[in-house]
Amino acid sequence: MQGNGASATSKNQSSMKIPHVLTIAGSDSGAGAGIQADLKACAARGVYCSTVITAVTAQNTVGVQGVNIVPEDFVAAQLKSVLSDMQVDVVKTGMLPSTDIVKVLQQSLKEFPVRALVVDPVMVSTSGDVLAGPSIVSGFRDNLLPMADIITPNIKEASALLDGMQLASVSDMRSAAKLLHCLGPRNVLVKGGDLPDPSDAVDIFFDGENFHELRSSRIKTRNTHGTGCSLASCIAAELAKGSPMLSAIKVAKRFIETALDYSKDIVIGNGPQGPFDHLLKLKSTSRKSCRQEAFDPSDLFLYAVTDPGMNKKWGRSITDAVKAAIEGGATIVQLREKDADTGDFLEAAKACTEICHLHGVPLLINDRVDVALACDADGIHIGQSDMPVRVARVILGPEKIIGVSCKTPTQAHQAWIDGADYIGCGGVYPTNTKANNLTVGLDGLKTVCLASKLPVVAIGGIGISNASDVMKIGVPNLKGVAVVSALFDRECVLTETKKLHAVLTEANCPNFSWV
Ligand SMILES: Cc1ncc(COP(=O)(O)OP(=O)(O)O)c(N)n1
Numbered sequence: 068m069q070g071n072g073a074s075a076t077s078k079n080q081s082s083m084k085i086p087h088v089l090t091i092a093g094s095d096s097g098a099g100a101g102i103q104a105d106l107k108a109c110a111a112r113g114v115y116c117s118t119v120i121t122a123v124t125a126q127n128t129v130g131v132q133g134v135n136i137v138p139e140d141f142v143a144a145q146l147k148s149v150l151s152d153m154q155v156d157v158v159k160t161g162m163l164p165s166t167d168i169v170k171v172l173q174q175s176l177k178e179f180p181v182r183a184l185v186v187d188p189v190m191v192s193t194s195g196d197v198l199a200g201p202s203i204v205s206g207f208r209d210n211l212l213p214m215a216d217i218i219t220p221n222i223k224e225a226s227a228l229l230d231g232m233q234l235a236s237v238s239d240m241r242s243a244a245k246l247l248h249c250l251g252p253r254n255v256l257v258k259g260g261d262l263p264d265p266s267d268a269v270d271i272f273f274d275g276e277n278f279h280e281l282r283s284s285r286i287k288t289r290n291t292h293g294t295g296c297s298l299a300s301c302i303a304a305e306l307a308k309g310s311p312m313l314s315a316i317k318v319a320k321r322f323i324e325t326a327l328d329y330s331k332d333i334v335i336g337n338g339p340q341g342p343f344d345h346l347l348k349l350k351s352t353s354r355k356s357c358r359q360e361a362f363d364p365s366d367l368f369l370y371a372v373t374d375p376g377m378n379k380k381w382g383r384s385i386t387d388a389v390k391a392a393i394e395g396g397a398t399i400v401q402l403r404e405k406d407a408d409t410g411d412f413l414e415a416a417k418a419c420t421e422i423c424h425l426h427g428v429p430l431l432i433n434d435r436v437d438v439a440l441a442c443d444a445d446g447i448h449i450g451q452s453d454m455p456v457r458v459a460r461v462i463l464g465p466e467k468i469i470g471v472s473c474k475t476p477t478q479a480h481q482a483w484i485d486g487a488d489y490i491g492c493g494g495v496y497p498t499n500t501k502a503n504n505l506t507v508g509l510d511g512l513k514t515v516c517l518a519s520k521l522p523v524v525a526i527g528g529i530g531i532s533n534a535s536d537v538m539k540i541g542v543p544n545l546k547g548v549a550v551v552s553a554l555f556d557r558e559c560v561l562t563e564t565k566k567l568h569a570v571l572t573e574a575n576c577p578n579f580s581w582v
């Protein structure tokens with residue numbers, strides 16, 4: 068396809084052009100494939116997606132229970148609504164259930180040309196149900212393929228488009244790609260996912276001159292429903308952003324592999340083929356349900372901050388230290404592993420995240436946004452010279468907890484403006500744990516608390532002998548104390564944590580005792 072259907076209107080549009088894919092496909096009520104998959108794939112790739120619905124299917128992970136085809140004049144109306152108004156870059160086709168609908172699309176694209184046409188020649192669903200009858204083959208061949216910039220058939224679809232040609236090997240896929248190219252599309256991607264090779268998945272890309280063999284390892288999962296639609300949509304999305312064809316395909320393939328790998332164990336539906344998670348979110352959401360969803364300021368009550376030197380000195384692992392602190396009553400844990408190698412830190416962080424989530428205790432990572440993301444921690448704690456809060460918030464998203472160290476009312480105010488969840492204020496007392504740390508004292512702590520709109524945790528030189536003095540400064544937003552050496556530079560973390568918990572409980576509520 069060439070040209071841009073919205074050339075007349077583009078002059079009137081603002082300078083912020085959003086890459087735009089229009090998908091013309093069927094609705095899948097189970098939302099694993101079809102229009103729903105296309106929307107999610109485009110959203111995940113950062114591209115706007117408009118939708119023209121050709122059929123409504125009653126469908127789930129078991130199969131297709133019903134198909135209701137949208138009359139072709141109403142498909143035409145949807146196409147006109149979108150193409151006459153919006154600046155569509157790329158059209159991607161999915162389920163086109165009748166030759167008349169194919170013709171309607173052909174007409175619309177003549178009237179409103181777009182930059183590229185991606186054709187996923189959907190005929191049969193992953194469950195084996197027929198989505199477009201055999202007559203569609205001539206519709207594709209005569210009307211659509213000559214207009215396509217790329218077609219993305221799987222083995223069965225390639226075979227159907229080539230009068231039943233048998234495809235049993237990579238070499239057959241190459242021959243098929245060449246024959247399909249003769250039908251008119253500028254590029255052909257024959258997907259080899261259905262070939263029997265148990266280890267690798269091989270796709271063949273042919274651009275009319277050169278072949279490219281695109282190999283990837285097979286991901287063992289039942290959650291493959293909608294991969295074809297999603298791959299074609301991702302290719303369309305990358306083309307809409309301006310990528311050349313081969314790089315669009317490579318990016319799209321890598322995206323699908325990553326999403327499949329991430330989703331390989333999720334369970335949606337009881338049938339043999341489940342959907343995958345385009346946004347790479349569901350796994351962490353389900354695990355989060357083990358603890359409170361939103362940040363609860365009362366979690367700051369007994370805030371345990373780990374120290375690798377102290378754990379080494381007392382001969383314990385970080386996981387044993389975290390377990391003991393939680394058992395003793397720690398209400399939040401921060402991993403502060405200043406000099407650890409990234410790989411080692413990540414492994415430890417993953418193990419500690421699991422322990423904390425098992426007990427409903429949030430886990431934060433000191434300084435390292437990358438590690439927090441990789442281990443799916445609940446958030447981070449950062450200082451004034453670490454990554455700016457605003458940047459961290461963009462990277463981590465709205466749900467993660469962000470704590471910031473503040474020594475002054477101005478810093479506390481800025482932390483609130485920037486979207487932090489709490490502040491850590493100290494050093495309340497002198498400490499050997501953090502070098503060259505300015506001590507603000509109880510007065511400094513009180514001044515910061517009074518100026519802060521965020522909950523505060525006090526830190527620095529705090530232990531069982533002075534925690535009560537700290538909590539008694541009498542400001543409602545001081546929610547607890549953060550401690551390192553008072554818990555971890557001790558022989559028994561469990562005992563010390565229990566003792567500190569008792570002191571804090573007594574300071575908070577004098578008649579209540581712990582255990
Ligand atoms: C709860 C809490 N408060 C303050 C700090 C100190 O953070 P920062 O100023 O970034 O210094 P480092 O800990 O990174 O040396 C903290 N870690 N936790």
Ligand SMILES: Cc1nc(C(=O)O)sc1CCOP(=O)(O)O
Nearest residue numbers: 493494498500527528550551552
């Ligand atoms: C990590 C840290 N931050 C501080 C600050 O003032 O922001 S004081 C500190 C060290 C706290 O260790 P301990 O409980 O052993 O005194």
Ligand SMILES: [Mg+2]
Nearest residue numbers: 434449450453
């Ligand atoms: Mg820091």
